[in-house]
Amino acid sequence: MEKEHPKSIHCTGVCRFMIPALVVLLLLFSAYYLVEEAKGRHDKTFVILTQRGEEVLRVPLRDSSMETREIPIVHKGEDLKLTLEIRGKSARILSKDKIRYSMESLSESTWIHDKEDIFLYEPYELKLYFE
Incomplete structure (x- = not known):
């Protein structure tokens, strides 16, 4: 008997673009939060x-x-x-x-x-x- 292999999902061009874009957005929002918090402490x-x-x-x-x-x-x-x-x-x-x-x-x-x-x-x- 042959083992069934799960069907692999292939990333399309949109998927390859979305993941790095989401990571960059997450990093930008984190940096913005840290800068605003630091400003509040020094004000x-x-x-x-x-x-x-x-x-x-x-x-x-x-x-x-x-x-x-x-x-x-x-x-x-x-x-x-x-x-x-x-x-x-x-x-x-x-x-x-x-x-x-x-x-x-x-x-x-x-x-x-x-x-x-x-x-x-x-x-x-x-x-x-x-x-």
Whole structure:
């Protein structure tokens, strides 16, 4: 008995053109996405902290700097003793108090890295973002 061989499908001229064209388009779209993402990361120039919609702190970003800034925020008559930590083009909020008195206290927030990142801390109505 002879084995049946599957019928081979022959690529036509259109098929030979379409595959390389699709690969090139895929590479172009990937390159465009990477360029746009890189632009977004370099467009940010300030870290901004607001409380109840009012700007509390605006700090210019530097590429390789590492700094901390006191945050002048009072909540219910008490100074919160918060600092803003900036490393390069990333930022977060830190609390100077090591002891957590309640669930509302903030020991450290998550880092924000991209221009689209926003950190919200509802108990004190704080918003940290890039501009």
